Each structure stands twice: as C-alpha cells, then as structure tokens.
Amino acid sequence: MTPADFPSDRRRFLVGAAAVVASLEVGCSEQKQVVTPAAQSRQNVPLRVLLVGETDDENAISRGWQAVSEQELQIDVLPLDRADSSGIGDALLARSKKADVAIYPLLLVGEAARNDAVVEMTADEVKRIELEVGPLFPTARNGGARYGGTTYALPLGCALPAVVAQTKVDPLESWEDYDQLVETEWARSAAEPTAAGWAGMMFLWRCSGIKNWLFERKSLKPLVNTEPYVTSLELMLRTNERYAKKDQTPDQIWALVGEGELAGGIGFPARRSLAKSNAQVFSLPGVIELSRIVLDPFSPVVSLSASCRQTTASKRFIQWLCGGEGSRLVRGQVAGMTDLRGVASYSGASSPYDEWLAEQLQAPLTAPCPQLNGAPDYLVALDENVRRALNGEVTAQKAMDEVAEQWADLTSAMGRGKQMRAWRMAQGLRA
Incomplete structure (x- = not known):
C-alpha cells in the first residue's frame, strides 16, 4: 500500500467516508438520513457508474471497489474515440440520466454543468474530501476542478507530454x-x-x-x-x-x-x-x-450525476476513487488516470515519469x-x-x-x- 492511498483499515475507511458524506448538504437527493456502513453494506441496489472511456477499464474499477465495499457497481461504458468525438457530449447528457456517478472527459464539464446533468460541489465538500484523501496538485485544482469559479467535477488524471x-x-x-x-x-x-x-x-x-x-x-x-x-x-x-x-x-x-x-x-x-x-x-x-x-481535454474527471438515487454511496465512491484505500492501483490501470494528490512521488512504486509529472503539476496557471x-x-x-x-x-x-x-x-x-x-x-x- 502506497502513501498516495492514504491507507486505513476497511472499517475506518467506510466509517470515515460515511460520516463525511452524510454531513454534506449538496447532493442529488434531498434525503438527509445518515446511512451507516452496516446498513449500506446490506443494500442490494448497485451503484450506477457511467464511464466515458475504454471498455477494458471497467474491470479495474469494479475490482478495486469490491476490495473496500460490498456494494456492487453497475458500470455503463460509453466508448470514447478521441479521433472522432463529435456527438459524445449529447451521448453523455443522455446516458448520465441513468447514472449515479459519471466519469467523463474534462472538455465536457462545461456542457454537463450548463445542462444541469451534474451536481455542483460546495467548497466545504471539497475541503472535507481533501482532509480524507489529500489536496489536489495546483495544476489539477485550477485546470481540472474549476469551471466558472465553481467545482462541478474532480479530476482523476492530468497526463502531460x-x-x-x-x-x-x-x-x-x-x-x-x-x-x-x-x-x-x-x-x-x-x-x-x-x-x-x-x-x-x-x-x-x-x-x-x-x-x-x-x-x-x-x-x-x-x-x-x-x-x-x-x-x-x-x-x-x-x-x-x-x-x-x-x-x-x-x-x-x-x-x-x-x-x-x-x-x-x-x-x-x-x-x-x-x-x-x-x-x-x-x-x-x-x-x-x-x-x-x-491540460489534455480528454483527461478524466468524476462528477455526481443530477439523476443519482444513492447520494451517500455515490459520494463515498467518488472520494474513494480520488484517493481512497487501494485506488492508486486502480488509477494506474485506467487510461488517462494519474496521481494528483499526496506524496506519490516519494513512493518506491513511482516511476521517473510519475515523479516528473508530480513536479509539473505544481504549476498554478x-x-x-x-x-x-x-x-x-x-x-x-x-x-x-x-x-x-x-x-x-x-x-x-x-x-x-x-x-x-x-x-x-x-x-x-x-x-x-x-x-x-x-x-x-x-x-x-x-x-
């Protein structure tokens, strides 16, 4: 387990995440009841995730999540061809209506936000996530997490040439x-x-x-x-x-x-x-x-869908994917995802490219x-x-x-x- 994963035992992870997300006021549901980890683990309703990307990446995300949660993921893959991406925006808007969480390219954040397809995140919510999984590198924070002075998505990768x-x-x-x-x-x-x-x-x-x-x-x-x-x-x-x-x-x-x-x-x-x-x-x-x-406009970001039906579980999944236990291994296997938080550059598992990228992503502009x-x-x-x-x-x-x-x-x-x-x-x- 690497420093970038901010390791904890499974119970501590679930309890902490549940406590954080239950206290947040912004979400896609008006339900404010605190869902305990025990109650959540008994749910049989899959968490619906829309993945705009490569089909091969579905299994890596599912396996990583199953290692820390008993809730099943139902991943809907919308194939992305960056050589011919026309129409991908309309497809995202349509498919996100049947998703709790959306993972999609950075260039579509504006369109998703303007069409109320994703949920705005408050400054307090972002801060609470950072307390759990660490702050974003400046480049990722300023270029991948802000749109119109507001946070609608959290970046999952910022690969640079x-x-x-x-x-x-x-x-x-x-x-x-x-x-x-x-x-x-x-x-x-x-x-x-x-x-x-x-x-x-x-x-x-x-x-x-x-x-x-x-x-x-x-x-x-x-x-x-x-x-x-x-x-x-x-x-x-x-x-x-x-x-x-x-x-x-x-x-x-x-x-x-x-x-x-x-x-x-x-x-x-x-x-x-x-x-x-x-x-x-x-x-x-x-x-x-x-x-x-x-930043590459096809860099992946994650948002809470405006159509989600499981607010607590969705926020816990987003927090985990951004830096929870075992998520660094998952991000290493998914196209476009990189380390964006913490001290991954000091890990023995990091490559020279990882270390170089961490330095580049300190740039604020x-x-x-x-x-x-x-x-x-x-x-x-x-x-x-x-x-x-x-x-x-x-x-x-x-x-x-x-x-x-x-x-x-x-x-x-x-x-x-x-x-x-x-x-x-x-x-x-x-x-």
Missing part, C-alpha cells in the same frame, strides 16, 4: 532547439504524437506559451490563424519531416523509446502501470519560461481547452486540419485559416453570446 530519450537531454529553450536535437543528436530516430486525435492536441501543447489564447476575449474571434500559431505549425511540419516514425500516439512513442527502437521523442504512457521504462524524462522546450500548462458548447467539434476541426498540413495537403496558413473558419461557424451556430459565456467560465470566471 514529456521529452523522452535514451540518454540525457539538456534543457531545451525553444522548439527550434528541439528540431535540431531531432536532426543531429537523435539522427531523426524520433517521433511526436501526430496520430488521429492527437495531432491537434500536440499543436496546442506546442502553442502553450502564446499570450493571446485561441480566441479574442471580447468577440470570440478565433486567433489560431494569426502569426504565432501559424509559425508554430510551420515548425511542427518541418520537424515532422525529420521523424523516422509518423502518425504515432503518445504511448506508442513511449514504448518505442523505452524499447530502444527510437532515440527519443515526445510522449507519455497511456496508463500509469506502464510508466516504468528505460526512457529518461525531460520537460518540453521552453517549459521554464511558460506561465501555464495546457493553466490555459483552458475549448470547453464550449459542442467542444468536441472544435477539437475535431483542429485535429483534422493539422493532420492535413502534416500530410502535405495544405500549407500551415491554409490549415489554420480553415480551423478559424470552422470555429467561427460553430460559434455562430451555437450562439455567440452563449459561447462567450462558456469561454469565460472555462477560464474560471463567472458568467
């Missing part, structure tokens, strides 16, 4: 330095995430230091076709021409470097259980000078993903056009002009005023 290599890499001050590293020291034996569903996100990670982020503040006019974004994509295209491997995902690159098939690249493990590797881990170019971190109405459509438009440029079909300028036009059309279709309010809330401001 790293420069991974066979040998030591000196700090890279710019992406031009990285381009030269690929060409000279690595002799082109490298790759970065450009597979479908990842190319657009990799572009945003490269752009994280740009001051004016994605949209004009007052008009929501897209800025992605302006000079700094176009220049960033042009350099990405140039470096991509050098790579020995193309169309890779972050975890594929992580494995290729760890197995010695590539000298280096940019990547991270899809699951923390796969994080141990022979690869060395370093920060992206210019990270010392960056004022903020861009984040740049929001497009948490707008229809957010997946914005990301699909970006990803498809970045990949067109990578494949040589269009220039960087033309690709970004297409993205800007498609984003503007999406904003008009959804309603500019509605989207401007959503963008303000994505930045932590109240509408």
